[in-house]
Amino acid sequence: MKQPTAGGARRAVFAPVDNLARVEAVVHRLSDAIQLGLLADGEQLPGESELAGQLGVSTVTLREALMALRQQGLVITRRGRGGGSFVSLPETPGDERLRVRLRGWTTEELRDLGDHWAALSGAAARLAAERTEPDDLGQLRRTAEELAKAADTATRSRLYGRFHVELAAAAQSARLTREQVALQAEVGALLCLVLGDDEHREEVADRHRSVISAVQDGAHATAGTLAEECVRESTARLVAVRLTL
Amino acid sequence: MSSSPGLVGTAATAPPRDASADGGGTAPATVGTSREQRVVALVDGWLEAVFDAVAQTRADTAALLARVAAEGRRPATADLAALRPGLHLRLTRDELVSGVGFVAAPGLLTDVPAWLEWWQSTADGGVRPLLLDLDPAQSAYSDYTHWDWFALPRDTGRRAVAGPYVDYLCSDEYSLTLSAPVAVAGRFAGVAAADVYLRHFEGAVLPLLRELPGPARLVNARGRVAASADPARLAGSLTKGTDFQAVLEGGRPVAAGGLRLVPCRRVPLVLVVDGH
Numbered sequence: 001m002k003q004p005t006a007g008g009a010r011r012a013v014f015a016p017v018d019n020l021a022r023v024e025a026v027v028h029r030l031s032d033a034i035q036l037g038l039l040a041d042g043e044q045l046p047g048e049s050e051l052a053g054q055l056g057v058s059t060v061t062l063r064e065a066l067m068a069l070r071q072q073g074l075v076i077t078r079r080g081r082g083g084g085s086f087v088s089l090p091e092t093p094g095d096e097r098l099r100v101r102l103r104g105w106t107t108e109e110l111r112d113l114g115d116h117w118a119a120l121s122g123a124a125a126r127l128a129a130e131r132t133e134p135d136d137l138g139q140l141r142r143t144a145e146e147l148a149k150a151a152d153t154a155t156r157s158r159l160y161g162r163f164h165v166e167l168a169a170a171a172q173s174a175r176l177t178r179e180q181v182a183l184q185a186e187v188g189a190l191l192c193l194v195l196g197d198d199e200h201r202e203e204v205a206d207r208h209r210s211v212i213s214a215v216q217d218g219a220h221a222t223a224g225t226l227a228e229e230c231v232r233e234s235t236a237r238l239v240a241v242r243l244t245l
Numbered sequence: 246m247s248s249s250p251g252l253v254g255t256a257a258t259a260p261p262r263d264a265s266a267d268g269g270g271t272a273p274a275t276v277g278t279s280r281e282q283r284v285v286a287l288v289d290g291w292l293e294a295v296f297d298a299v300a301q302t303r304a305d306t307a308a309l310l311a312r313v314a315a316e317g318r319r320p321a322t323a324d325l326a327a328l329r330p331g332l333h334l335r336l337t338r339d340e341l342v343s344g345v346g347f348v349a350a351p352g353l354l355t356d357v358p359a360w361l362e363w364w365q366s367t368a369d370g371g372v373r374p375l376l377l378d379l380d381p382a383q384s385a386y387s388d389y390t391h392w393d394w395f396a397l398p399r400d401t402g403r404r405a406v407a408g409p410y411v412d413y414l415c416s417d418e419y420s421l422t423l424s425a426p427v428a429v430a431g432r433f434a435g436v437a438a439a440d441v442y443l444r445h446f447e448g449a450v451l452p453l454l455r456e457l458p459g460p461a462r463l464v465n466a467r468g469r470v471a472a473s474a475d476p477a478r479l480a481g482s483l484t485k486g487t488d489f490q491a492v493l494e495g496g497r498p499v500a501a502g503g504l505r506l507v508p509c510r511r512v513p514l515v516l517v518v519d520g521h
Contacts, residue, residue, distance in 0.1 A: 161385060162385040162386065165413055169413055171407070172469075172482075173481075174417060174418055182473075
């Protein structure tokens with residue numbers, strides 16, 4: 001007879017959806033929008049109850065999120081007549097904003113992120129080695145070469161992410177690709193913090209080229225290991241930066 | 246850029262062959278049974294219907310761009326809104342079509358560097374526009390000109406079938422994209438295209454494949470499996486060691502290594518049946 005399993009895992013399933021997770025989701029959504037320029041500097045945000053309604057969260061959650069955004073310097077709130085919450089693009093350079101964001105990650109979370117990423121890219125590289133023919137490698141080659149030439153760190157991090165998305169697509173797996181796209185949306189910007197270093201950029205570009213060669217040769221195991229090593233090295237560098245903050 | 250001519254519908258302009266001719270010539274009499282011929286004829290017909298949607302989009306777009314040119318101006322995104330009623334109709338009319346539209350060649354439009362006037366069907370039967378971030382300063386995916394569905398019609402001037410491939414630009418789906426070039430006054434202006442999701446394609450094709458006596462699958466010109474009733478050779482895998490492009494160009498069933506290879510007549514897919 002089937003007995004319900006006891007213990008923490010089961011309790012977690014039926015636990016109320018964590019309010020903190022919602023606060024974080026709202027903070028991420030708004031800070032990304034501000035940093036991408038979708039919300040302009042000085043723009044007034046809708047009133048609290050309207051904004052909470054639009055985002056589908058309680059006003060309590062929204063207030064906590066706005067408080068976090070104020071602490072990051074992305075929103076300022078003025079009281080009184082003509083008051084409200086306004087978008088504020090800080091004068092600090094992008095790197096500083098990214099460090100603030102990285103501070104929101106613990107080293108354990110970064111380690112776990114690296115594990116997830118390595119699992120995705122390693123599996124993708126192995127499958128791609130089975131399912132790819134030379135004509136399919138054009139996009140990966142182009143991305144590896146563009147990365148080797150890219151000057152600014154934002155472009156480097158976007159190309160880095162694109163390589164891993166293309167690798168998942170070369171595996172012919174829509175699921176791995178979707179997961180990789182979601183993961184890159186989360187980690188992509190943070191990679192700017194380690195890709196500014198030309199030496200690491202070179203290293204990544206070289207590793208990407210070796211992954212392509214292994215995939216082309218149909219060397220599944222090698223392709224998987226190389227892709228995992230590449231991801232692990234970048235995550236380790238990210239952890240190292242986090243430890244200095 | 247990948248530019249395998251193998252993906253182009255090489256037989257697109259050839260008249261349909263008489264099925265009775267298939268038993269003759271160099272092929273053994275057992276090659277290409279009537280049931281197999283029926284499968285490829287149906288697959289041909291379904292994908293031709295999708296190509297009809299592409300052809301209508303191409304004609305609408307070419308007429309629209311010609312009209313704008315006749316007014317002595319260059320087109321903008323607002324002009325392409327006139328394509329929408331036709332695109333919506335095609336999405337609702339053909340069950341296999343899950344996305345359809347016109348993809349402008351970079352530089353065609355005055356107000357944006359690049360643009361997809363692209364519409365997709367939603368799970369609840371509605372339609373929605375695809376809105377992509379095509380700003381190269383923000384998105385690593387802003388350049389779409391190297392994708393097979395764009396590059397093949399541009400480079401060959403002919404219609405093409407791209408895929409199966411994971412479409413992480415538009416749909417996040419494992420897809421086939423059928424496309425054709427749009428020209429204005431002889432100049433390439435972009436492509437008209439339609440998406441077929443592999444899961445829908447398999448839904449249509451699998452009952453046919455299962456009726457065949459041996460394990461059967463459909464592969465593209467590069468040997469990539471597009472739909473399969475063979476558990477050992479599923480969609481996405483590669484069938485190596487056979488020149489499927491040559492089979493498509495030959496236009497008639499052949500036997501090779503215990504396999505029967507039956508080409509579709511008008512689309513670049515080959516039915517592979519295990520003869521053992």
